[in-house]
Amino acid sequence: MSRAITAGLDGSPESLAAAQWAAHEALRRAVPLRLLRVWSIDEDPRTRVVDPVTARKWGERTLAIAERRLRRRHPSVDIEPAWVAGDPVEELCGAAGEAELLVLGSRGLGGLAGFLAGSVSLAVLARTRRPVVLVRPHAPLEPQEERTGEVVIGLDVSAAASDELLAFGFAAADRYGCGLRVVHRWAVPALYGPDMLGALPLLLTEVAEDTRRALDEALAPWTEKFPDVAVERDCRQGRPAQDLMELSHDARLVVVGRKVRRARLGTHIGAVTHAVLHHCLAPVAVVPHD
Numbered sequence: 001m002s003r004a005i006t007a008g009l010d011g012s013p014e015s016l017a018a019a020q021w022a023a024h025e026a027l028r029r030a031v032p033l034r035l036l037r038v039w040s041i042d043e044d045p046r047t048r049v050v051d052p053v054t055a056r057k058w059g060e061r062t063l064a065i066a067e068r069r070l071r072r073r074h075p076s077v078d079i080e081p082a083w084v085a086g087d088p089v090e091e092l093c094g095a096a097g098e099a100e101l102l103v104l105g106s107r108g109l110g111g112l113a114g115f116l117a118g119s120v121s122l123a124v125l126a127r128t129r130r131p132v133v134l135v136r137p138h139a140p141l142e143p144q145e146e147r148t149g150e151v152v153i154g155l156d157v158s159a160a161a162s163d164e165l166l167a168f169g170f171a172a173a174d175r176y177g178c179g180l181r182v183v184h185r186w187a188v189p190a191l192y193g194p195d196m197l198g199a200l201p202l203l204l205t206e207v208a209e210d211t212r213r214a215l216d217e218a219l220a221p222w223t224e225k226f227p228d229v230a231v232e233r234d235c236r237q238g239r240p241a242q243d244l245m246e247l248s249h250d251a252r253l254v255v256v257g258r259k260v261r262r263a264r265l266g267t268h269i270g271a272v273t274h275a276v277l278h279h280c281l282a283p284v285a286v287v288p289h290d
Contacts, residue, residue, distance in 0.1 A: 004080075006034040006099040008092050011062040014105025017137035019066055021283055022103040023074045024146050025133075028175045031100060032078040033070070037063045038091040039083070052085075059083055089123045096128040106134040106277070106284075122277075125286055126269055129260060131168060133253075135283045147282060149252040150179040150232070154244045154272065156257070157184055157214040164289040166218065169255045170226045172285070178252055179230040182219060185240040186211050204237070211235055241275035248280035255285045 007022035009015045019035060026033040039059045060083055067081045084091055096102035104121045125132055153169040155162060166182075173180040186207060215235050223231055234243075248254050256273045269277070269286075277284055 003029075003100050004032045004034050005029065005101045005103060006036050006095045007103040008088075008095075008105070009035050009037050009063060009066055010105075011066075012105060013137045014135070016066060016105070018103045018105040018133075018135040019070060020073075021133070021135045021146075022101075023070050023077055023079075025101065025103070026077050027074055029100070032080055033074075034080045034082060034095070034099065035063060035067060035070075036092070036095050037081070037083045038088040039085050040088055056083070056085070088120050089127070092120070092124045093128050096124065096130040096132060099130065101131055101133060102128065103133045103135060106136045122269065125258065125277075129288050131285055131287045133283050133285045134277060136281065147252045148178070149250045149282075150181050151176065151253045151255065152181045152183060152244065152247050152251045152282075153255045154240055154257075154276065155182050155184050155215075155218070156240075157211065157218050162218045164287050165255055165257050166222045168285060168287050170222045170229055172253055172255070173229045174226050176252060179232060181232040181234050181247065181251075182215065183234045183240065183244060183247065184211065184215055185236065185238040185243060188237060208236070241272045241279075244272075244276050245279045248276075248282040248284075251282040253285055254280050254282050255287060258286050258288045260288050260290055 005022050005026045007015070007019040009019055019033075023033055037059050039055060063081045063083055067079055070077070070079055092102065092104070102124070104124065106121060121132075121134055125134075151169050151173040153165055155165055169180055169182075188204065212233070212235050215233060219231060219233070223229070244254060244256070254276060256276050258269055258273050273286060277286070
């Protein structure tokens with residue numbers, strides 16, 4: 001794996017927003033930025049009626065324009081443009097495996113329709129074992145601006161994903177110099193029979209205390225490693241996807257996990273992560289784990 005950030009670029013507003021975010025991230029990490037344009041004859045209906053040479057010129061022009069804009073805004077970032085022909089999912093998965101981070105654009109469909117990640121982005125997320133950040137364009141922001149706010153991690157303390165997600169989230173908050181909010185939601189245990197209803201308050205108290213204790217244990221090594229990161233523990237009963245979506249309005253970055261699945265069927269993303277990808281306003285980092 002090379003110490004570089006790769007941004008997928010197709011000329012859409014979503015991919016340009018992703019490239020802009022990736023340039024900011026490359027600057028903070030002091031690593032090169034690779035702009036990757038993957039062209040497939042099935043990707044763009046316009047290219048089906050032209051020869052490959054013309055199609056390549058279109059792709060190279062898109063890449064060159066984006067490169068010039070980013071160089072003007074980020075003159076200290078080492079930018080490497082790359083144009084390849086092939087299957088976008090295959091090429092982006094290969095690029096993710098070689099990069100420190102892959103950044104892709106996500107399409108916004110408006111307030112009611114929500115947030116559509118796109119078939120290519122979702123397919124890449126389902127297959128790669130490297131972290132991927134999906135960026136949604138925000139018209140109100142000027143090109144030079146970044147989102148402010150805290151880094152938000154959606155964490156399941158009962159899963160094996162704690163270390164991967166916390167390592168990514170703490171490092172991000174440390175780079176940004178911002179706070180970190182760790183969100184864990186638990187559900188009311190199933191009760192059987194009317195005789196159990198009287199025990200509900202005590203049971204809820206015990207679950208809350210056990211969950212808070214597990215969260216403190218998971219955070220302990222990371223708060224010691226990153227003493228300058230202010231951590232907010234957000235642990236209570238609730239719905240994780242809904243709460244993460246609401247927190248994303250003011251968040252700088254939302255970090256969620258994805259369990260690596262080897263079955264051929266299904267989205268391989270998970271219900272909470274899938275909902276967050278479709279509705280979060282902030283950039284979303286998806287961290288795969290076993």
